Amino acid sequence: MTAFKELLKKEIRLELRQKHALAGVGMYVLATVFVCYLSLETLESQRLWGGLIWITGLFTAFNAMQKTFQQEGGGTQLYLYTLASARSVILSKALYNALLVSVLNTASLMFFILFFGEKPFADADLSQFVLGLLLGSTGLGFTLTFISGLAYKSGSGVGLVAILGFPVIIPLLITIVRFTTGALLGLTWLENGLNLLVLVILNASSLLLSLLLFPYLWRD
Amino acid sequence: MKLWLKILCAVLLFYALLSSFYHPLAPGGLTVDIEKLVPGANTFVYSGYNTHFKDHSNDGLQFFVSSGSHYYPTEIIEVIDNNHAKVNVVLPDTLPSEEIAFYANTPTDGTVYIMKPMDISAFVFHQNYTNGSVPVKVANDQHQNFGYPFQVIIFESIRNLMWHVPMWFTMFVIMFISFIQSIHVLSATGRENMLDSSMIYVQSGIHDRKASAxxxxxxxxxxxxxITGSIWARFTWGAWWTNDPQLNGAMVVFLMYVAYFILRNSVNDEEKRARLAAIFNIFAFVLLVVLLMVMPRFAEGLHPGKSGNPAFSSYDLDSSLRMVFYPAVFGFILLGYWIYNLRLRIKILESNEEI
Incomplete structure (x- = not known):
């Protein structure tokens, strides 16, 4: 447990030390939303909001996650392997990435509101929307952390993250778009509850599978 | 694979193939060539499907127009052939219900009916006004011959049930084998205390070959x-693909397993390939279960088995379909297992050649 805490601290410290990487992803989010604004100008339909927010969220997560294993060379990983268990490594990375994606998606939401206004939130259920944003981001973080670990170990670079990640992430994406759009349209908790349930199942299963399978991935 | 299993597989598939095309559909009402009903005389041609109007033109052929639960008798003008008859109905000014249906009755076919949207603006509706109607006993499903259920929209394509659905059952069973073998790969590599590391290599190699085959x-x-689903969708829903959770889930499953093979091809070291592929396979199978068995139940769609229902709704449970459907499922599962065995043996031969 202490190892996990230290590893989480290490991840955050590393991120803050390399501010250019964080700034790069932030810049990417801003540019994407701005391009959306330039090409659409107005965006009043809640369905389009739900879709666009998560398309942006998906590619942001892919971008932010690329460096999660890449930045540590083989030597660092060997060192970590001697210090901590594989589970605490993947748990720290998954939680850290979930946090990172949540922050980035909140930023992207701010940019969306900045450019397009807050009209679609007129009859939205805000607590549902925030929960959806959080659960979607953590789901993206958990799944993509594991997939990028797999792609990294295969040794064939960044391209494989997209190939392996896209099919695996689609179920989460469908559910989260549905849930968020429902929240924006003002559905009640009861009407939107099944989407929430699927979302929780997907989150839990991806975290659980990461914890179960990563030890096998980690050894060489 | 045992010889008797192979023979059983061939027999079951042969039976399913023949009977899925051999048996006719049960009789049903197709359409009436009338758009508007008026008080007084209405003449129209009643079209049936696999019905026996001509054979029974003198004994027991009857047509009725119903309004709610009240039936109005018709006069048969001409029986054109077994599936077409020209009839005339005299309706009163006031009908008890806006639900209009057209019934045909023969001793062989039982009662068949047609529901069709009608222009009924010329009538007055009053619940208690039943003037002119006659009591009729509706014989449901009394046809005597073996036949697949007649379903509007699906029609003859109901035979596809025996082909399309077993494909998914088989895929599920075979993917489950792959999942189990992937777990074996990981547990073989996970055995730290194994004396000979080459034993691990051999063990995981065998399971890996099984998993990939x-x-x-x-x-x-x-x-x-x-493919079979897409063809079925084209003929019943009018499009090759519709935005339905089951269809989208199936496509994602396809993409996941394509990704699995891309992952396999991108790793050269055999032991590492076995391990990474097994890890991804386990991940993929869990998502497959979520995609095809959990998510479709929570969403609305066109595909049967939606909105909380299991995959078998009322018409699937017809006994005539069951008699062919279950043998087809078992036949295809055996065929899948057979093909898997052959693929595995080819893989083993190929790996021996390399050495």
Missing amino acids: SAETGLIFCILGL
Whole structure:
């Protein structure tokens, strides 16, 4: 447990030390939303909001996650392997990435509101929307952390993250778009509850599978 | 694979193939060539499907127009052939219900009916006004011959049930084998205390070959399921693809297993390939269960088995379909297992050649 805490601290410290990487992803989010604004100008339909927010969220997560294993060379990983268990490594990375994606998606939401206004939130259920944003981001973080670990170990670079990640992430994406759009349209908790349930199942299963399978991935 | 299993597989598939095309559909009402009903005389041609109007033109052929639960008798003008008859109905000014249906009754076919949207603006509706109607006993499903259920929109394509659905059952079974073999790969590599590390290598190699051979076979059945489903969708829903959770889930499953093979091809070291592929396979199978069995139940769609229902709704449970459907399922599962065995033996021969 202490190892996990230290590893989480290490991840955050590393991120803050390399501010250019964080700034790069932030810049990417801003540019994407701005391009959306330039090409659409107005965006009043809640369905389009739900879709666009998560398309942006998906590619942001892919971008932010690329460096999660890449930045540590083989030597660092060997060192970590001697210090901590594989589970605490993947748990720290998954939680850290979930946090990172949540922050980035909140930023992207701010940019969306900045450019397009807050009209679609007129009859939205805000607590549902925030929960959806959080659960979607953590789901993206958990799944993509594991997939990028797999792609990294295969040794064939960044391209494989997209190939392996896209099919695996689609179920989460469908559910989260549905849930968020429902929240924006003002559905009640009861009407939107099944989407929430699927979302929780997907989150839990991806975290659980990461914890179960990563030890096998980690050894060489 | 045992010889008797192979023979059983061939017999079951032969039976399913023949009977899925051999048996006719049960009789049903197709359409009436009338758009508007008026008080007084209405003449129209009643079209049936696999019905026996001509054979019974003198004994027991009757047509009725119903309004709610009240029936109005018709006069048969001309029986054109077994499936067409020209009839005339005299309706009163006031009808008890806006629900209009057209019934045909023969001793062989039982009662068949047609529901069709009608222009009924010329009538007055009053619940208690039943003037002119006659009591009729509706014989449901009394046809005597073996036949598949007659379903509007689906019609003859109901035979596809015996082909499309077993593909997914088979894929599921074969992918489950792949999942189990992947777990074996990981547990073989996980045995730290194994004396000889080459033993681990051999063990995980065998399971890896089994996992990839079954994933290949499962992918073939997935593709066949997508193709048969797409053809069915074209003829019943009018499009090759519709935005339905089950269809989208099936496509994602297909993509996941394609990704599995891309992952396999991108790793050269055999032991590492076995391990990474097994890890991804386990991940993929869990998502497959979520995608095809959990998510469709929570969403609305066109595909049967939606909105909380299991995959078998009322018409699937017809006994005539069951008699062919279950043998077809078992036949295809055996076929899948057979193909998996052959793929595995080819893989083993190839790896021996390399050495």
